[in-house]
Amino acid sequence: MSTTTIGWQVLLFFSLLSLISVIGQVSYTIPEEMTKGALIGNVAEDLGLDVKRLKSGKARIYTGDSAEYIELNKEKGVLLIKDRIDREALCRQTVPCAINFQIIMENPMEFYSVVIEITDVNDNPPTFERSEMKYEITESALTGTKFVLDRAIDRDVGVNGLSSYTLKPIDNFVLKTISRGDGSKNVEMVLQKQLDREKHEHVSLILTAVDGGEPQLSGTMQIVITVLDANDNAPVCSKPEYKASVTENSPVGTVITTVSATDIDKGNNGKVSYIIPKSEEAGNFEIEVYTGVLTLAGNLDYEKRKFYELDVQVVDQGGLSDACKVIVEVIDANDNKPSINIMSKSLSISENVKPGTVVTMLNIQDLDSGGNGKVQCVLDENIPIAMKSTTNTFFTVVTESDLDRERASEYNITVTCSDEGVPSLSSSVTLTLQISDVNDNAPVFERSSYEAYIVENNTPGLSIFTVKARDADWNQNARVSYILEDSSVNGVPVSSYVSVSADSGVIHAVRSFDYEQIKDFHFRVKAQDGGSPPLSSIASVKILIQDQNDNAPQVLYPVQTGGSLVAEMVPRSAEVGYLVTKVVAVDVDSGQNAWLSYKLQKATDRALFEVGLQNGEIRTIRQVTDKDAVKQRLTVVVEDNGQPSRSATVIVNVAVADSFPEVLSEFTDFTQDKEYNDNLTFYLVLALAVVSFLFITCLVVIISVKIYRWRQSRILYQSNLPVIPYYPPRYSDTLGTGTLPHVYNYEVCRTTDSRKSDCKFGRAGSQNVLIMEPSSTGTMQRIQNENSILDEPDSPLEVRIISLSC
Numbered sequence: 001m002s003t004t005t006i007g008w009q010v011l012l013f014f015s016l017l018s019l020i021s022v023i024g025q026v027s028y029t030i031p032e033e034m035t036k037g038a039l040i041g042n043v044a045e046d047l048g049l050d051v052k053r054l055k056s057g058k059a060r061i062y063t064g065d066s067a068e069y070i071e072l073n074k075e076k077g078v079l080l081i082k083d084r085i086d087r088e089a090l091c092r093q094t095v096p097c098a099i100n101f102q103i104i105m106e107n108p109m110e111f112y113s114v115v116i117e118i119t120d121v122n123d124n125p126p127t128f129e130r131s132e133m134k135y136e137i138t139e140s141a142l143t144g145t146k147f148v149l150d151r152a153i154d155r156d157v158g159v160n161g162l163s164s165y166t167l168k169p170i171d172n173f174v175l176k177t178i179s180r181g182d183g184s185k186n187v188e189m190v191l192q193k194q195l196d197r198e199k200h201e202h203v204s205l206i207l208t209a210v211d212g213g214e215p216q217l218s219g220t221m222q223i224v225i226t227v228l229d230a231n232d233n234a235p236v237c238s239k240p241e242y243k244a245s246v247t248e249n250s251p252v253g254t255v256i257t258t259v260s261a262t263d264i265d266k267g268n269n270g271k272v273s274y275i276i277p278k279s280e281e282a283g284n285f286e287i288e289v290y291t292g293v294l295t296l297a298g299n300l301d302y303e304k305r306k307f308y309e310l311d312v313q314v315v316d317q318g319g320l321s322d323a324c325k326v327i328v329e330v331i332d333a334n335d336n337k338p339s340i341n342i343m344s345k346s347l348s349i350s351e352n353v354k355p356g357t358v359v360t361m362l363n364i365q366d367l368d369s370g371g372n373g374k375v376q377c378v379l380d381e382n383i384p385i386a387m388k389s390t391t392n393t394f395f396t397v398v399t400e401s402d403l404d405r406e407r408a409s410e411y412n413i414t415v416t417c418s419d420e421g422v423p424s425l426s427s428s429v430t431l432t433l434q435i436s437d438v439n440d441n442a443p444v445f446e447r448s449s450y451e452a453y454i455v456e457n458n459t460p461g462l463s464i465f466t467v468k469a470r471d472a473d474w475n476q477n478a479r480v481s482y483i484l485e486d487s488s489v490n491g492v493p494v495s496s497y498v499s500v501s502a503d504s505g506v507i508h509a510v511r512s513f514d515y516e517q518i519k520d521f522h523f524r525v526k527a528q529d530g531g532s533p534p535l536s537s538i539a540s541v542k543i544l545i546q547d548q549n550d551n552a553p554q555v556l557y558p559v560q561t562g563g564s565l566v567a568e569m570v571p572r573s574a575e576v577g578y579l580v581t582k583v584v585a586v587d588v589d590s591g592q593n594a595w596l597s598y599k600l601q602k603a604t605d606r607a608l609f610e611v612g613l614q615n616g617e618i619r620t621i622r623q624v625t626d627k628d629a630v631k632q633r634l635t636v637v638v639e640d641n642g643q644p645s646r647s648a649t650v651i652v653n654v655a656v657a658d659s660f661p662e663v664l665s666e667f668t669d670f671t672q673d674k675e676y677n678d679n680l681t682f683y684l685v686l687a688l689a690v691v692s693f694l695f696i697t698c699l700v701v702i703i704s705v706k707i708y709r710w711r712q713s714r715i716l717y718q719s720n721l722p723v724i725p726y727y728p729p730r731y732s733d734t735l736g737t738g739t740l741p742h743v744y745n746y747e748v749c750r751t752t753d754s755r756k757s758d759c760k761f762g763r764a765g766s767q768n769v770l771i772m773e774p775s776s777t778g779t780m781q782r783i784q785n786e787n788s789i790l791d792e793p794d795s796p797l798e799v800r801i802i803s804l805s806c
Contacts, residue, residue: 027116029117041078043103051075057105059105098117102114109361120156124155125218128151128219132223137319140194141195172192172193173189173191187207228319235315235321241325246296248331250300257328285310307330311325332368336368337427338364339364339427341365345431354399355384355399361395374420376419377415384403385397412431414431450540458512466504467500467527469537487523489518515590521543523541551588557581568652573624576623595641631653634654636649
């Protein structure tokens with residue numbers, strides 16, 4: 001791991017320590033090199049958490065970009081070693097060495113910080129970069145001459161680190177150790193007895209480095225010395241320590257500083273060379289051998305390492321040397337964008353959540369320092385989402401106001417974080433948040449009230465019109481059902497008049513309407529959604545029945561009699577325009593279907609009478625003379641204005657005479673048909689008896705069948721057999737007039753001038769027919785009574801015999 005990563009972890013460690021009072025923290029200390037699966041500690045007990053909470057909260061470990069060495073056992077609430085931890089690889093020389101991570105839980109969102117300190121184990125012996133060092137030392141070298149040796153490197157720290165050096169043999173040299181301010185030790189070999197080339201041309205020494213661990217470990221390096229002649233002055237650095245600085249983004253080849261040294265010897269013995277011993281620190285730097293110019297040889301990263309200490313050896317041609325230190329400080333450049341890490345997020349929230357609900361937890365860091373590492377974060381405008389900071393690096397995205405899925409069902413939340421460097425660097429992340437629906441909108445009708453028209457005599461089941469309601473919610477909450485509210489029309493449930501389709505809102509007629517019985521009615525339809533609890537709204541509906549020309553005109557006057565003769569008298573002295581009589585008729589339809597016109601269809605003498613087209617008045621159109629027949633017969637047709645039109649015919653007998661006896665003498669032949677009428681009456685009575693007998697027989701058969709089926713069902717019910725009873729289908733009465741609603745009209749036409757009579761069977765229906773009594777002309781009261789009888793809906797069978805004079 002690089003020094004920058006170590007520094008970042010230390011910074012994060014102390015940042016998390018400042019949050020203990022806010023979010024909770026626990027610390028453990030373990031040695032490195034523990035086996036995989038080894039127990040670290042019971043984190044649930046130490047944090048005061050229930051193990052069930054770890055499961056329900058989907059507890060997990062968040063380590064950021066670091067490798068995961070630790071795992072959480074949610075079943076037992078303990079921390080275990082996931083992978084072998086090498087303290088030297090993780091922290092190098094950094095003390096203390098700690099692993100920092102967070103335990104994240106959801107529902108509600110919580111996090112706890114855990115710090116695990118890794119203690120050192122003496123598992124690394126001291127080592128030298130080179131296994132052998134060679135020196136060429138002149139025999140004239142003075143006692144006390146120093147020779148800088150390579151330092152040993154021990155990756156362990158503390159007591160397990162490098163402790164001491166030994167040099168053997170010690171005939172000519174002694175070992176001197178110099179402690180530096182950073183805790184490291186430089187080792188020098190000091191000449192304590194001059195060399196004698198003639199005795200020993202080559203000297204071999206063993207340098208041993210020993211650590212302080214238990215058991216103690218060591219490393220060795222061989223020093224080979226070649227004894228030379230004549231060079232008795234070593235080079236001397238102009239100053240023992242140099243300081244320089246360089247920006248981390250400086251290009252390779254940048255000059256950092258110049259190291260200088262002098263040697264008072266002359267010639268080749270005074271020629272100085274500058275050398276940087278090989279080491280990890282020296283890899284990014286180069287020094288010109290003869291000039292001492294120190295340049296940049298690699299890329300620096302302030303976030304990984306902030307300064308370097310370089311040992312520069314100054315060596316002359318005779319092998320004499322000196323050493324100086326170069327401290328290079330790395331200056332930060334704004335070369336790192338803010339890092340946005342999503343610790344936990346919600347993909348969907350309900351639209352009725354309270355303001356302040358946590359949507360996402362973010363960890364935002366910038367590895368730069370100073371203003372380059374200060375981060376400011378903003379969200380998109382015009383959204384009800386805000387960002388709150390819990391610490392310098394931890395942020396939460398929360399709802400700021402009430403949400404409404406009907407206005408916005410999804411939010412794309414873009415978090416943009418910028419540092420304060422020049423130029424500023426930024427990074428962003430987009431979070432998609434779905435808003436789930438709540439049933440907070442009732443269905444709304446397109447109109448609060450509706451009017452619809454339907455023509456009478458419609459077919460049952462006919463679609464009248466459609467009501468429509470819309471719901472702004474979604475899915476099941478927006479699924480609208482239509483319900484017919486209970487009410488009554490003229491004491492009858494409205495459901496017997498209309499029905500409404502629950503899914504489509506189509507209103508159907510249940511029965512056939514009769515404009516003469518009902519002209520309009522009201523009811524209410526409820527639109528209800530599928531939410532829980534459901535919401536609804538009401539719309540009122542008015543159905544208007546439109547008239548059809550389904551009723552023929554009814555003649556009220558003159559009343560047609562069955563056996564007696566009724567005639568209007570016209571005196572022979574009547575002038576032109578004399579009012580003979582007036583035909584009075586009505587039509588129970590309305591509008592133009594009830595506009596009546598009167599026409600003279602046949603007449604004994606067409607030149608004598610006329611009928612008013614609009615008022616039905618029969619008047620003379622010329623002077624009555626003695627030649628005119630006493631007996632005059634007029635056939636008047638009354639016709640309505642419907643499409644197609646309907647009509648009724650009335651016979652008007654007119655007697656042209658000045659006295660009543662004269663009229664009797666002329667009309668005696670009307671009574672000659674009495675015998676024939678008696679015979680016809682007999683046959684009609686016989687037909688009525690037969691029809692009545694058949695009706696009674698049908699009733700008996702139906703009642704017998706009902707009783708038989710009832711007894712069979714009781715036998716099946718009382719038995720233990722798993723018999724499913726059969727219920728015959730119910731035959732609905734579409735006309736609403738009860739069982740056997742048919743009315744049979746028999747029209748009997750009798751003539752006065754013929755021995756023949758007609759009997760005609762009319763169509764079945766509920767049409768009112770004016771009955772002419774043979775005993776009298778009748779009154780309006782009797783006509784109204786008979787109309788009420790004809791309109792009675794519960795009459796099972798009506799046989800009407802109508803005797804008309806044709």
